[in-house]
Amino acid sequence: MLYSHLFGKTVKKAPADATAASHKLLYQAGFIRESTAGRYFYLPLGQRVQMKIMNIIREEMDRANAQEMLTPVLHPLSLWKENNRHRSAGYELMTIKDRRDFQFALGGTAEEMFVDVVRKFRPSYKDFPFNLYQFSIKFRDELRARGGLLRVREFIMKDAYSFHIDANDFQKEYEKMKKTYTRIFDRLGLATVIVESDNGYIGGEYCHEFVVDAEIGESKYLTTADGSYAAHEDVAVFKKEPKNNEEKMKPLQKIPAKRGTTMEDGVKFHQLPLWQQIKDVLFVDEKDRFILALIRGDYEVNEVKLKHLTGALDLRHATDEEIRNKVKSEPGFLSPVGIKDRVQSEIILVGDQSLRTVVNAYGGANQLHQDFLNINIDRDYKPDLEGDIALAKNGYLSTTEKQLIAKRGIEVGNIFQLGYHYSKKMHDAFFVDRDGKTKPFYMGCYGIGVGRTLAAIVEKYHDGHGILWPRAIAPFQLHFIALNIDDPEIQRSSDYLYSYFMNHGLEILYDDRPGVSPGEKFGDADLIGLPYRLIVSKKTAGKIEYKERAAKTSQLKTPEEILKSIIR
RNA sequence: CGGAGUGUAGUUCAGAUGGUAGAACACACGGUUCGGGACCGUGAGGUCGUGGGUUCAAGUCCCGCCACUCCGACCA
Numbered sequence: 001m002l003y004s005h006l007f008g009k010t011v012k013k014a015p016a017d018a019t020a021a022s023h024k025l026l027y028q029a030g031f032i033r034e035s036t037a038g039r040y041f042y043l044p045l046g047q048r049v050q051m052k053i054m055n056i057i058r059e060e061m062d063r064a065n066a067q068e069m070l071t072p073v074l075h076p077l078s079l080w081k082e083n084n085r086h087r088s089a090g091y092e093l094m095t096i097k098d099r100r101d102f103q104f105a106l107g108g109t110a111e112e113m114f115v116d117v118v119r120k121f122r123p124s125y126k127d128f129p130f131n132l133y134q135f136s137i138k139f140r141d142e143l144r145a146r147g148g149l150l151r152v153r154e155f156i157m158k159d160a161y162s163f164h165i166d167a168n169d170f171q172k173e174y175e176k177m178k179k180t181y182t183r184i185f186d187r188l189g190l191a192t193v194i195v196e197s198d199n200g201y202i203g204g205e206y207c208h209e210f211v212v213d214a215e216i217g218e219s220k221y222l223t224t225a226d227g228s229y230a231a232h233e234d235v236a237v238f239k240k241e242p243k244n245n246e247e248k249m250k251p252l253q254k255i256p257a258k259r260g261t262t263m264e265d266g267v268k269f270h271q272l273p274l275w276q277q278i279k280d281v282l283f284v285d286e287k288d289r290f291i292l293a294l295i296r297g298d299y300e301v302n303e304v305k306l307k308h309l310t311g312a313l314d315l316r317h318a319t320d321e322e323i324r325n326k327v328k329s330e331p332g333f334l335s336p337v338g339i340k341d342r343v344q345s346e347i348i349l350v351g352d353q354s355l356r357t358v359v360n361a362y363g364g365a366n367q368l369h370q371d372f373l374n375i376n377i378d379r380d381y382k383p384d385l386e387g388d389i390a391l392a393k394n395g396y397l398s399t400t401e402k403q404l405i406a407k408r409g410i411e412v413g414n415i416f417q418l419g420y421h422y423s424k425k426m427h428d429a430f431f432v433d434r435d436g437k438t439k440p441f442y443m444g445c446y447g448i449g450v451g452r453t454l455a456a457i458v459e460k461y462h463d464g465h466g467i468l469w470p471r472a473i474a475p476f477q478l479h480f481i482a483l484n485i486d487d488p489e490i491q492r493s494s495d496y497l498y499s500y501f502m503n504h505g506l507e508i509l510y511d512d513r514p515g516v517s518p519g520e521k522f523g524d525a526d527l528i529g530l531p532y533r534l535i536v537s538k539k540t541a542g543k544i545e546y547k548e549r550a551a552k553t554s555q556l557k558t559p560e561e562i563l564k565s566i567i568r
Numbered sequence: 569c570g571g572a573g574u575g576u577a578g579u580u581c582a583g584a585u586g587g588u589a590g591a592a593c594a595c596a597c598g599g600u601u602c603g604g605g606a607c608c609g610u611g612a613g614g615u616c617g618u619g620g621g622u623u624c625a626a627g628u629c630c631c632g633c634c635a636c637u638c639c640g641a642c643c644a
Binding site: 009010011012013014015016017019036037143144146261262263279280281282292295297299300301302303316317318320323329330331332333334364391483484486515516517518519520521522523524526535537538539545 | 569574578579580581593594601602603604605606635636637638641642643644
């Protein structure tokens with residue numbers, strides 16, 4: 001490729017509001033441009049990288065016997081309605097109508113489509129298992145796009161869906177995909193952590209994220225130093241050590257308490273530890289039920305766990321007005337004790353197991369400036385539901401007594417167990433088994449965000465001057481700079497070398513621009529970040545200056561020597 | 569959804585108190601330079617996000633809308 005013909009050029013300044021390194025560099029180096037928020041043009045350089053990433057994913061998926069196909073981007077909305085997912089995913093699902101008023105969803109993920117195409121064949125048990133995948137544009141109506149390619153509203157995703165006759169068979173595929181993904185990210189130069197996580201609106205019972213460690217990432221997870229445990233904050237569990245269980249229960253006492261409304265105010269007023277306080281967080285779900293989450297004072301409520309325990313799809317915090325008028329309590333003084341007698345509408349008391357690690361707890365008394373002392377579970381209140389609704393944090397102990405470390409990372413891929421989540425809800429999603437009976441098929445799905453992976457690579461591979469592309473995905477291998485190209489002799493030899501390397505199958509970007517200063521050409525080469533830089537000038541005297549992007553020094557070599565060091 | 573902020577040339581920004589739209593970079597042409605983002609000259613490029621209002625006069629003041637960015641989505 002002649003640089004002089006390359007569409008998209010480097011610029012000195014990145015947009016003022018770009019904060020992510022990958023965003024700035026991909027912009028400055030001419031790989032991407034924004035269309036509207038969260039929708040990007042991939043310029044020729046960017047698209048070359050994207051294609052290379054896709055090809056690596058494709059090779060590894062094919063190696064794992066998955067089969068590539070393609071589904072329409074517009075999904076009939078009726079399909080999404082079969083399992084009511086248009087509602088649960090409604091907040092980020094986009095819909096569109098054609099001229100006949102036929103409604104479509106702009107696909108954000110394609111489980112329904114793949115179930116639909118599979119059931120068209122009325123499969124037999126003999127046809128299983130199989131794994132189908134595609135690369136296609138996915139639409140997510142994100143509340144907020146962020147960090148260049150890191151969180152966007154439109155992107156290419158590799159999504160795969162596997163179909164099985166039972167859980168056993170699926171389990172093998174799940175493990176195979178874990179290995180395949182690790183191989184893929186390995187080849188892309190990314191070290192990934194496999195993190196247990198929440199299925200969210202995709203559904204199913206368990207799943208894992210592939211996370212690249214990075215401060216800029218949005219995925220919060222907890223891990224142990226030895227890596228034996230890694231789980232997303234949404235699902236991470238930890239040990240809730242007993243506090244004062246040996247203490248004797250004292251009688252419940254109501255006392256005046258002129259204090260502020262924070263947990264800290266309670267600690268100061270009563271001169272008692274934070275952990276002895278009961279934290280009461282009132283939520284309202286999508287059915288307008290009140291949900292009072294109860295937890296030991298030094299812990300925080302994990303909303304994802306709370307949703308799972310209560311079956312709520314959507315939670316929001318109750319307003320002060322609701323606490324006063326509907327629950328007949330007082331912000332900052334909520335208490336499970338006697339609260340059911342106050343509320344007319346439905347209220348569900350959800351207790352965290354940590355409540356059982358304390359006796360004689362204290363907290364509000366559902367009235368302004370009134371507190372209870374010596375509150376005891378079972379005696380003074382009884383949760384309707386009890387379980388784990390606590391948020392794991394840095395420094396807590398894992399269930400195996402190891403320190404948990406909180407980290408952030410970029411979620412570049414994930415694998416989901418779907419089980420019967422779709423096949424039981426959608427009609428005809430079955431196969432005919434050996435015994436002649438129809439049974440729902442068992443599913444899994446597996447996704448990789450291509451653009452986000454690209455951004456994650458840049459986050460990992462850059463320095464103060466620009467990008468350092470790993471060779472496997474660099475848009476070109478060689479950045480060939482001709483200085484003094486106005487000299488016909490140099491022009492002739494550069495042109496010759498350009499074809500020489502091309503003819504040897506190397507991808508080469510030839511900076512043939514006349515009248516551009518050396519400094520500018522070097523700057524552009526560093527910014528674009530191809531793995532090898534070659535220079536020809538008056539000074540190189542028949543040889544070529546060779547330098548690897550990350551290296552400090554260069555050597556003079558012959559074309560043959562360069563070929564040898566590059567084609568390893 | 570809440571809070572904060574920003575919309576002026578392709579980009580980064582400047583345009584106190586209202587009075588004929590500016591710079592730098594980038595771009596085009598000419599010339600000089602030529603191993604770490606050189607320089608001189610000339611030139612082209614803007615419905616000041618959008619709609620309304622106040623005013624003799626609005627980029628500037630007021631109101632609505634739109635777009636975009638950042639923070640938060642949590643302790644009752």
